[in-house]
Amino acid sequence: MIAKKVLLVGNFGVGKTSLIRRFVLNEFSEEYISTIGVRVSSKIIKIDTEEIKLLIWDVAGTSADEKVPKAYFLGSSAAMFVFDLSREETYNNIKNQVDIVKQLSGLGTITVVGNKKDLVTFKEIEQLKKTISISIDLITSAKDDENVEDAFKELAKQSLN
Structure with missing residues (x-):
């Protein structure tokens, strides 16, 4: 079995912790608990014949003027x-934010996930896809457990490259 450090990054309140809780514990809570610093969870998954222990780093949310310590990004194999x-301020500068994550982590590819699908309509998602400056890899809902497993499988596959 191999262990891979993977990161979840993004603004405050986008659902990073909820995605991790849904994936690792199959739980969801409406209560918002802000992550301070970083929280590490783990889960073993199988990709093809490879068992991978994902060490999932839940990096505290940021605002544009707040910097995350570079040390959190060192040694990561993949990032989401x-x-x-449902909140434009979390994606209106997304290309720049993803570029910063690439720069800090040294990763060439970052999986981009739009979360909280349960709060928007199909039509709103289609409109967002046309206006956002980069492509979205997956649309998820931690609340409804939609595409959560797929998002982490994508992250695991990315970690093997």
Whole structure:
């Protein structure tokens, strides 16, 4: 079995912790608990014939003027940038934010995930896809457990490259 450090990054309140809780514990809570610094969870998953222990770093949310310590990004094998489909401020500068994550982590590819699908309509998602400056890899809902497993499988596959 191999262990891989993977990151979840994005603004405050986009659902990073909820995605991790849904994936690792199959739980969801409406209560918002802000992550301070970083929280590390783990789960073993199988990709093809490879067992991978994902060490999932839940990096505290940021605002544009707040910097996350570079040390959190060192040694990461993959990263997921999460934004809230229902809050424009979490994606209106997304290309720049993803570029910063790439620069800090040294990763060439970042998985981009739009979360909280349960709060928006299909039509709103289609409109968002046309206006956002980069492509979205997955649309998820931690609340409804939609595409959560797929998002982490994508992250695991990315960590093997």
